[in-house]
Every structure is written in C-alpha cells, then in structure tokens.
Amino acid sequence: MLGSLAASIAAGNVTILATTISSNDPLLSVLSREWAQYLDRDCNFLVPSFDLSEFDQGMVNQVVIYDGFPQSYQSILASPGSKFFNTRDGGFNIAIICEGHKSWPLITQQVQSMTDPHIPILDRLHAIFIREEDVEPFQQSMNHVLESTRTDRNSGNEHVVVLKSLLSEHVDVDLDSDLASATEQGRLLLVVVRSLERAVDALVALSSSIMQLALLGPEASKVYSFVSTWVPAKVMAIDFIYPIAITRESTEPTSAVVSPHTFSRQMFKASRRTQQLPDDTPSIRATYEGLVVPLKPEPRGERIGFFTQVEYLVKSVGATLGLITIGGIYYGIRRFR
Known part of the structure; x- marks a missing residue:
C-alpha cells in the first residue's frame, strides 16, 4: 500500500x-x-x-x-x-523469518509482544514460516524470553507453539484448517519449510485472506519485491511487525500490551494530531516543512557580465584567426616546395 x-x-x-x-x-x-x-x-x-x-x-x-x-x-x-x-475484512497475521544472520532476541521480542494473551485473538500474530535450521535457535530464544517474562511480571503468559512441517514436497497440506484451529485455540502456528519459495507457495495456495505479512531478518528488504508480487497481503512489513492492536488509555490490567520498540505511546499520540x-x-x-528536507536547487552557474562576454569574444576570435594563420602558413610552405 x-x-x-x-x-x-x-x-x-x-x-x-x-x-x-x-x-x-x-x-x-x-x-x-x-x-x-x-x-x-x-x-x-x-x-x-x-x-x-x-x-x-x-x-x-x-x-x-x-x-x-x-x-x-x-x-x-x-x-x-x-x-x-x-x-x-480481517485476515491472518503471518511472519516469514528470512535468511541471514539474525538477531534472535529482537525477533522473539516482537513475536512475544504480538502473541500476548491480552491482545484479542484476531489481532495477534497467528503463524510464522521458518526454515528448518532456524527452528532450534528460535525456540531457545523464545523460551528464554518467556522465562524472563514470567519472572519479571509474574504472569501466566504461556505461548503454546504448534509445529507444522512442510519439508516434504509431496504431502498434501491443508494449511487453512491448521491456521484456523491454532487461531481458535490461541496458539502460534510455526510452519517449518526448506526455503522461502516453499513458504511463498504455501501462502499463495492459502484460501484465507492475509491481513499482514511481516518479513523478518537481515534479508527481508531483498526478498520484499519477490514476496509482495506473489502473496496478496493487505499490509507488507519489512524487518518488524506492525502492531495490529493499539494500546488504549486504560489502567486495567487487561489492556493490550504492545512492545515499546514497535509502537510507542509517543507515536500513538502523534497520530491523533492529524x-x-x-x-x-x-x-x-x-x-510539515520541519519534517521534509527541501531539495537543494542544482547549481546553474553565475551570470556573466558584459565585459566578460567581450573578453570571451575577443579570445575566441583571436584563437580562430590564429588557427587560420597557422593553416595558411602550412599550406604556403607545401606550395613553395
């Protein structure tokens, strides 16, 4: 968009x-x-x-x-x-963890904030497509984040992850029913694939609508053009997850919890000024003059004065006469010989 x-x-x-x-x-x-x-x-x-x-x-x-x-x-x-x-018209919120050396604490922090049980089920992150070699480090980082969350906040914030394998190319997969079942139970569906192309194929075959598709990892910007061409997502995010649920001005403990690095209270207040x-x-x-840096005009040169023009004219005429003189001398010498 x-x-x-x-x-x-x-x-x-x-x-x-x-x-x-x-x-x-x-x-x-x-x-x-x-x-x-x-x-x-x-x-x-x-x-x-x-x-x-x-x-x-x-x-x-x-x-x-x-x-x-x-x-x-x-x-x-x-x-x-x-x-x-x-x-x-809603849809599923899905993320793809791309290739490259990733910051797992940052990724898991975003995933944890968007799968918080205080957020309505339809607004949470519903599924993550991840490569086979990234499953173990992701789960380790996720478990570490959940342990620190329970220790600091003393809450029963349990994120139950459902594994779904798409490693076999010949298995007939009904991803729609798996997504619907995991979403209804409030679980995060972790879909394991061999490559980005396999994840895109599964998303293209998905009959359900996709509200948001977030591309996470250092290679996200490189694959954005390819993924956005094939996957009909309403919102495409690069390297972070858009906060679907917005924090409200409330003191109730059930208010939506959104990670501060993805959606700060200052940003929320700034959107109201519009x-x-x-x-x-x-x-x-x-x-918005303070927000937009104006383009600097290209240099167009200084204005040439009258006497400067005369000087250029005299020099050009002198150079022309000099070339004619040299040519005449050369031609005369050849005729003399």
Missing part, C-alpha cells in the same frame, strides 16, 4: 489520502506513523475526513480510501486512479 503511494509521488503526481474512519483504527495509525518518509512537497495528506461534494477527480492522480463501507464512495471508486481497502491539519495546500506544506 505504501509502495504504490511512494511510486505515485515519485512520478510527480499529486496524491491525496483521505479517510472517514477514526484515528484509533490500526491501519490509519500505521499510515500516520509511516507516511512522513514518503511525503513530497506536491502531496496532500488529508485526514481524517473530507467533503465529497468538493472532491474534483480531474485534479487528482490517485485516491486511496480506508474504510469499512465502500458504498459511500461509489462515485470516487469509479475513477481509474482510486483504490479501496476494507478495514473491516485531526487538526489545515485544509489548504500552503498551510499543509508549512506545517
């Missing part, structure tokens, strides 16, 4: 993102946090609402709408440059 937005901005288009959903929505919170790195000075970011009667499709290159009811946007969706993402954005383009640009 953000990739298509970045491509539109890179092409010099004027892109407007608008939504009528609350700023507490997970997708909107993610966009509010990530959009600054894609912002261009010719891009308008309007949130959380806009007037449909004042919307001029002829002046917009692309419109991306995040909402749960597409009926309100039929006139806009008729435009070829419009896209609609249904925020009510409701106060101005509606005119100059004010929007002025508001």
Whole structure:
C-alpha cells in the first residue's frame, strides 16, 4: 500500500489520502506513523475526513480510501486512479523469518509482544514460516524470553507453539484448517519449510485472506519485491511487525500490551494530531516543512557580465584567426616546395 503511494509521488503526481474512519483504527495509525518518509512537497495528506461534494477527480492522480463501507464512495471508486481497502475484512497475521544472520532476541521480542494473551485473538500474530535450521535457535530464544517474562511480571503468559512441517514436497497440506484451529485455540502456528519459495507457495495456495505479512531478518528488504508480487497481503512489513492492536488509555490490567520498540505511546499520540491539519495546500506544506528536507536547487552557474562576454569574444576570435594563420602558413610552405 505504501509502495504504490511512494511510486505515485515519485512520478510527480499529486496524491491525496483521505479517510472517514477514526484515528484509533490500526491501519490509519500505521499510515500516520509511516507516511512522513514518503511525503513530497506536491502531496496532500488529508485526514481524517473530507467533503465529497468538493472532491474534483480531474485534479487528482490517485485516491486511496480506508474504510469499512465502500458504498459511500461509489462515485470516487469509479475513477481509474482510486483504490479501496476494507478495514473491516480481517485476515491472518503471518511472519516469514528470512535468511541471514539474525538477531534472535529482537525477533522473539516482537513475536512475544504480538502473541500476548491480552491482545484479542484476531489481532495477534497467528503463524510464522521458518526454515528448518532456524527452528532450534528460535525456540531457545523464545523460551528464554518467556522465562524472563514470567519472572519479571509474574504472569501466566504461556505461548503454546504448534509445529507444522512442510519439508516434504509431496504431502498434501491443508494449511487453512491448521491456521484456523491454532487461531481458535490461541496458539502460534510455526510452519517449518526448506526455503522461502516453499513458504511463498504455501501462502499463495492459502484460501484465507492475509491481513499482514511481516518479513523478518537481515534479508527481508531483498526478498520484499519477490514476496509482495506473489502473496496478496493487505499490509507488507519489512524487518518488524506492525502492531495490529493499539494500546488504549486504560489502567486495567487487561489492556493490550504492545512492545515499546514497535509502537510507542509517543507515536500513538502523534497520530491523533492529524485531526487538526489545515485544509489548504500552503498551510499543509508549512506545517510539515520541519519534517521534509527541501531539495537543494542544482547549481546553474553565475551570470556573466558584459565585459566578460567581450573578453570571451575577443579570445575566441583571436584563437580562430590564429588557427587560420597557422593553416595558411602550412599550406604556403607545401606550395613553395
């Protein structure tokens, strides 16, 4: 989603993102946090609402709408440059641990934070695809994190992992039922594969929708293009897991627990300020002038004065006459001989 937005901005288009959903929505919170790195000075970011009667499709290159009811946007969706993402249609949250030398404490910390029992089942991380040689170090690191969690917090935070092997190429696997069963029981499904291609094949064959696909590990950015081409995930994350569940302002012990390194309280508060954005383009640009580093103009050279031009002209004429003189002398010597 953000990739298509970045491509539109890179092409010099004027892109407007608008939504009528609350700023507490997970997708909107993610966009509010990530959009600054894609912002261009010719891009308008309007949130959380806009007037449909004042919307001029002829002046917009692309419109991306995040909402749960597409009926309100039929006139806009008729435009070829419009896209609609249904925020009510959920799906599984899946991660792939890629190749390379990995930081297992960081990965397991993210997995632990997104499989916390206080988070609603549908918002947790449901499955991880992992290579055969990475299963043992992952489980060791996960057990270490869980032991420290029980010691520090004195809570019964038990993450029951269900192993599913896809090592045999000839076994008929029903991954949909395994995912549904593990999710219903509140368990994390650990799918063991031989290669990234085998994991992608299994995800392509999955009939259930995928809400988020997170690529973890140092090689995540290298395989992003390949995976995003084949796997129809609504949200693609590189090297970290998006926090689907958002922490609320609550003192109850049952409030959602999200790892601070993936979603801090400062980021959550910053996403709420988008409701106060101005509606005119100059004010929007002025508001984000501190966030966007302006491009430095290319050097175009100094302006040449009149006498400098005369000097260049005299030098060029002198050089031309010198070449003509040398040519005449050479021609005369050859004629004399």
